[in-house]
Amino acid sequence: MPRNRSPIWHPFTQHALQDEMTRVVRGNGAYLHTADGGRIIDAISSWWVVTHGHCHPHIVRAIQEQAAELNQVIFAGHTHEPAEDVAARLLKCAPPGLEHVFFSDSGSASVEVALKMALGYWHHIGKQRIRIVVMQHSYHGDTVGGMSVGARGVFNEAYGPLLFDVTSIPFPATGREQDTLDALESACRNEVPAAFIVEPLILGAGGMLMYPAWVLREMKRICEASEVLFIADEVMTGWGRTGTLFACEQADITPDIVCYSKGITGGALPLAVTLCRADIFDAHYSKDRARTFFHSSSYTANPVACAAARANLDLWQDPETRQRVAAIAAMQEQAIEPFRDDARFGDVRQTGTITALDLKTSDAGYLADIGPKLHAFFKDRNLLLRPLGNTIYVMPPYCATAADLDEIYAGIKDAADALAGRNPLRA
Ligand SMILES: *Cc1c(COP(=O)(O)O)cnc(C)c1O
Numbered sequence: 001m002p003r004n005r006s007p008i009w010h011p012f013t014q015h016a017l018q019d020e021m022t023r024v025v026r027g028n029g030a031y032l033h034t035a036d037g038g039r040i041i042d043a044i045s046s047w048w049v050v051t052h053g054h055c056h057p058h059i060v061r062a063i064q065e066q067a068a069e070l071n072q073v074i075f076a077g078h079t080h081e082p083a084e085d086v087a088a089r090l091l092k093c094a095p096p097g098l099e100h101v102f103f104s105d106s107g108s109a110s111v112e113v114a115l116k117m118a119l120g121y122w123h124h125i126g127k128q129r130i131r132i133v134v135m136q137h138s139y140h141g142d143t144v145g146g147m148s149v150g151a152r153g154v155f156n157e158a159y160g161p162l163l164f165d166v167t168s169i170p171f172p173a174t175g176r177e178q179d180t181l182d183a184l185e186s187a188c189r190n191e192v193p194a195a196f197i198v199e200p201l202i203l204g205a206g207g208m209l210m211y212p213a214w215v216l217r218e219m220k221r222i223c224e225a226s227e228v229l230f231i232a233d234e235v236m237t238g239w240g241r242t243g244t245l246f247a248c249e250q251a252d253i254t255p256d257i258v259c260y261s262k263g264i265t266g267g268a269l270p271l272a273v274t275l276c277r278a279d280i281f282d283a284h285y286s287k288d289r290a291r292t293f294f295h296s297s298s299y300t301a302n303p304v305a306c307a308a309a310r311a312n313l314d315l316w317q318d319p320e321t322r323q324r325v326a327a328i329a330a331m332q333e334q335a336i337e338p339f340r341d342d343a344r345f346g347d348v349r350q351t352g353t354i355t356a357l358d359l360k361t362s363d364a365g366y367l368a369d370i371g372p373k374l375h376a377f378f379k380d381r382n383l384l385l386r387p388l389g390n391t392i393y394v395m396p397p398y399c400a401t402a403a404d405l406d407e408i409y410a411g412i413k414d415a416a417d418a419l420a421g422r423n424p425l426r427a
Pocket of ligand 1: 090106107108109111139140141143199204205233234236237262337
């Protein structure tokens with residue numbers, strides 16, 4: 001007999017094991033306030049979306065003002081100032097050479113749009129290129145296209161029949177980078193694929209796996225040589241997470257197609273964009289209506305979400321934002337340092353504002369029991385940390401203080417102590 005028949009079916013939640021949801025009533029900076037009067041440090045930016053902090057006043061004001069002015073309008077055949085402004089400013093701050101912006105409302109949708117743009121491009125220029133190359137351990141969203149180009153596993157096992165076939169190249173683990181590049185080169189040469197899609201510098205949901213910028217640059221060069229479209233999924237890495245505004249900057253590359261979402265509104269409202277080069281737009285540009293880009297969602301470029309994105313872009317024009325990002329990255333570097341000599345942890349790593357470390361255990365993988373145990377331990381400490389299996393990572397909003405980080409890392413150290421048996425972990 002089910003213990004809890006929650007009327008709400010929560011995402012990535014096994015209701016038979018988690019009977020109580022944390023009820024949150026207010027967000028403020030790096031903190032979430034709960035209905036029972038508690039205060040939680042949001043150490044994972046509420047699933048990687050909150051960049052400047054919860055309820056940033058500049059973004060809140062922009063939302064309030066736009067909501068009273070124009071809060072929704074059909075985007076086919078119509079446009080509005082917030083979207084025009086966001087598009088123009090995005091094209092200025094994105095890598096040079098991207099010329100068009102397509103709006104959608106989630107990271108998954110922006111990936112679907114990217115895949116459809118790539119396939120549409122080859123179709124409309126009359127070339128038979130349909131295969132997609134992906135990287136092992138990648139995550140690109142939970143829609144069918146996103147799952148197809150993402151890692152196969154327990155997450156999508158039941159939906160296997162819906163997924164299309166892709167070519168996968170190995171993750172560029174330290175010392176094995178050449179294997180990745182060789183595999184990409186061979187896939188590009190032998191299979192003449194339509195596109196290669198990759199998360200630049202960090203594979204997020206795959207376990208915060210990091211690789212250096214030179215590998216990203218080489219992968220772009222290989223694709224370019226075979227005219228394979230290079231799609232960068234910056235849904236997680238964008239908006240300062242890797243230390244620069246966008247991860248691709250560090251490799252000095254311009255992808256043919258790029259996806260941004262999550263932090264695009266500072267984490268306040270759902271919005272996503274897919275940017276592309278002119279020739280991809282041009283392949284669809286025709287008096288022939290059959291060459292229209294057939295994609296939309298009801299809320300494409302919602303004006304309120306665009307106003308939030310515009311406020312986020314304002315904040316990125318303020319030099320103080322980049323200083324905050326640099327400060328968080330430096331604080332993270334200091335905070336993670338002691339864990340490098342702690343034998344209970346392995347693969348202590350950092351890219352920009354993100355740190356990750358693996359708790360050594362015989363019990364690894366996303367479904368390992370250690371995951372929910374750690375989650376419960378951190379919850380008890382009023383820390384929002386959601387380990388990916390035995391991988392603990394810290395991705396705070398940029399307003400987090402040194403004291404917040406101290407509290408987060410003390411919690412991580414105490415979790416390891418508890419596992420070693422000094423204090424039993426709550427099950
Ligand atoms: C979160 C994420 C997505 C999916 O975005 P949603 O807004 O959750 O649909 C896609 N790609 C990457 C790299 C992500 O981290």
